[in-house]
Amino acid sequence: MNKVVLVTGANSGIGLALCERLLSDDAEGLQLCLACRNMQRAHAARSALLASHPSAQVALLQMDTSSISSVIAASQEVKLRYNRVDYLYLNAGIMPNPHFDMKAFFKGLFSSNIITMFATGEGILTQKDCLTHDGLQSVFATNLFGHFLLIRELEPVLCYAGRTSQLVWTSSSNAHRSAFNVEDIQHQRGTQPYSSSKYACDLLSLALNTHYNKQGLSSSVICPGFVMTSLTYSILPSFPAFLWTLLMPLFWLIRIFTNTFTLTPYNGTEALFWLFKQKPESLDPQAKYHSLTSGLGNNYTEPRKMDVDLATSEALYEKLLQLENDVRKKLKEKQKESQHVMHHGSFA
Template sequence: MFPWASTTFNPAEDIPDLSGKVIFVTGGNTGLGKQYILEVCRHHPAQVWLAARNLEKARAAVAEIQSQVPGAPIEILEIDLSSLSSVSKAAREFQQRCDRLDILMLNAGIIMAPLGKTQDGYEVHFGTNYVGHALLTKLLLPTIEKTIAGQESPDARILAVTSSGYQVAPKEGIVFESVRMTCADWWNMSRYGQSKLALILWTRQLAKRYPNIKCASIHPGVVDTELGIPRGVELSYFSTFLRWASLTLLRYVSLEEGVKGQLWATATKDLQSGEYYIPIGKVETLKAEWKDDALSNKLWDWTEEELKPHSG
């Protein structure tokens, strides 16, 4: 149990029956994403889409989950969030194979990645953690809206896994001229923090612009996952030390505990759209200059312009 939790949550008892629901999860092949899929599959969803870059790991994850939940209705979808063409392809494939979407869990992410840019020229954390998810959401919104059309009490949800690491974003919040640079003179965690702050601000605008969809961002706590070990990259001594420190000195929790924030946001009737939650189910207020709508509106408009070539 999180020592600072504001509410108790027991997935076995507190997640309602999910019959008929279709759930889409990015980064579902490992860590929190895999644990989330395991837990929701215990509650009889119609389908869970496991979207991941590594199909081998995805198949292994499905086999492991189905060994615990026989017949778990999981579909695998290839997606690389660092490539907007891959995101577009994944969205098209999903919509060709499925005409419903109730819960979109934006779970995937990287941290402590080496200096670099995505295939589309964005700083690698910002492009992967934020821009890729923003495009995926934009492309899947029509399916979500179609799902809830005509429902008396619509309950579609878009949930973004973010981090308290947003607090180490630059003091300006989002430095727009930086997002197409490697930001070599920045502290690595500031690059990560900017991407996670962007998710929080964008989710708040998403909630305002789509009031019929419940949207929220969630910090899971400090959890032992494979986050931050990019493909083909060996951890440096410094990265290894930071990982040890986070697990040893911070309030490290297991995957089973860490995923509860996402599960709570999936299940609760008390979700306040547009808010940022820390474990479990507690709203955290951003500092005034970041909570001000001026910055989130600017980010929204910038994002819409960036995504135009990819969202026709």
């Protein structure tokens, strides 16, 4: 029976590269669903995948993880299409309005901190967040809460009797405990919402294993390494193209000294693809699985202990449940209001 694989943020970068690798491995044995916000790009991604795998089953799903109503509508569509989901890759993510500290960057180029600086963005990146139309912090909603709500909505097809299903989060080396505050899970008072949201993904994965393992659902976290994607390029939106060209040889040189510079989306998917081949019971819920590339270009996966603890993960989980309850109430109130307006409008 074909495995159903749903990938969020699948129209470019890591998500699209993962879809290509999965189909190259077993195009006949998969039902692949690309969940994307931009449907024009989604159709282009689907066409590219079918060009190299004409017999593959590749479906599209419109979903914006920053929007509560979009996630709920997409979830309903998934439950209509499939009676189960075997793999859910939680990959969609944003880093809006990044502020790049050019002075710190050039200082770091000539310091012993150069590899850490490139690999994690530490010391050179801050972001300005904004609110979604649901009133949530945009990075938190897109990277974490929308995915949490998706999992909650898809429980009937993820927790499928007699089968195991896997959740796989695309986290980051930029996921730092220091950026996260359990009393401010949306990171309203900080300047590192991306780092906070990715650390929260690490915590949530641990909590999900605590609550769902007995129902046949497991959760894992990966780090793709330093990859050149649209997210990377957006960090320096005014950076001239020729400077990126000049920096690339430096990146390849650095890779001789560190295995975290995966550089290409294909290499960055190594841990995602590796997890597809593993049995859930063999995985460590407190490990982050890193995509790594040797100086000679060989890809491999290595588990590394996450800086997480059960108490904080449980506290986050409880706060997310409460927030879910609140947003569902607000959504029902909005629906009632709109129905009321429509009802009265029909008698006007």
